[in-house]
Amino acid sequence: MKARGGKAIYGASVGILMLDARFPRIPGDMGNALTWPFPVHYRIVREASPDRVVRRGAEGMLDAFIDAARELESDGVDGITTNCGFLALFQEELAAAVGVPVVTSSLMQVEQVNRVLPRGKRAGILTISASTLTPLHLEKAGVPKGTPIGTTEGGRAFTRAILDNELELDTDLARQDNVTAALKLKRDNPDLGAIVLECTNMTPYAADIGEATGLPIFSIVSLVTWFQSGLVPRRYF
Template sequence: MKRGNLQTEADLAATFQVSPTAFAGYAIGIIAVDLIYPKVPGNVANATTFDFPVLYEVVDFEIEQLFEGSEQIKEQIISAAKKLEKQGVRAIVGACGYFGHFQEAVAEAVAIPVFLSSIIQVPIIKIGLKKEQKILTLVASGKDINEAFFCSSGADLSDCTICEIGALESFSSIRWGKTTLDNQKLSADLVEIVQKQLAESPEIGAILLECSDLPPYSYAIQQAAGLPVFDFNSLIHWVYYSVVQTRYYGHF
């Protein structure tokens, strides 16, 4: 049976209450900025990325405001989180690493778990590495990366080697909202930049992709680097399996 289906006679005999919302079954709520550009499978903003239903709530502001962590957009993000909570999701994530600016504010505003940024994974990645090893972290906007931003996600900037990919021409379709994307070129460019970083920094022991648009390229990056690659989807799947547990069946 699929996860979440009724599986036993006891389930069938159970008493259920009416759902307080128009829909049910969305465990993960995703806050996403209203941006128009090609969103290929693997992108957090493409629902076919996931083998479980997700519920999106759109916020409308300039992406640069999110990169900067502008206070002007905080209430809109909190409002989106509260709406997702009211619709019955069990946990909330963001669809951009820079939502991490608002991690604490949103977590305090709702009664369900909040994991807004892929940067949240830094401490758990680091604990699996040698003390001298670093996490190569690909980010969309290098100028907006600082210690305070990392701290907002419970992470330490010193654990990472930052590499900006926002200036890549092949990334410009995503960065500036163009209607066409050379997927093969972007994949090749990301692999090239990672290989260069690894050649220059042998202390790198793992790779983290900050941007929610980069998971489609995690496979190619891992094949080239031979290292663990963490991204938004590794975070979202981890969160999902914590809030939607399942029974196990078999022999022993």
């Protein structure tokens, strides 16, 4: 038996393009390596702050994300993702720039989730910033027009702490913000059958959201876990 080389790293099939942030990344956040049941490989895109990417449309950052994606590919990852749902804007460009599969945003799950729901039900989106989630973001992610959108904007802690890149996060208040926003989304949309969490920092609260709403909850962790299972299929014998 002979081992085969050609990569700089082994065992981490998923490469994650990270925003340049300092807010706490608690377990469940994709930027916390303990979240994953498999190894991942990180690359920070410098100057890509949460404010710049979410509130300012990632202006001037495409080349930096392409360079970082190419570095991940050169390191040896088998697929690439990002840690912000708003980076759906760069899906086409990143996929064209590298030779491995790319999935930029949790929002790319919405159409797939719609297909598995009972007739008359549809998925909705919970986002960190509805005011800056544009039709172009949704189009790039393949989100059907008219998809209901809820947001944690205006809450007590979550949106502010993440987008202002604060060094402290009140996780109890953040949980309340997410649950409250999800319940409002359900209340406003009687045909809601599931929720897709746009923001990768929402995943720590997915179980709470599911328990409160009684709905299936899909997140970046559910998407990347599926993604990784295709990159490295489980061996059964």
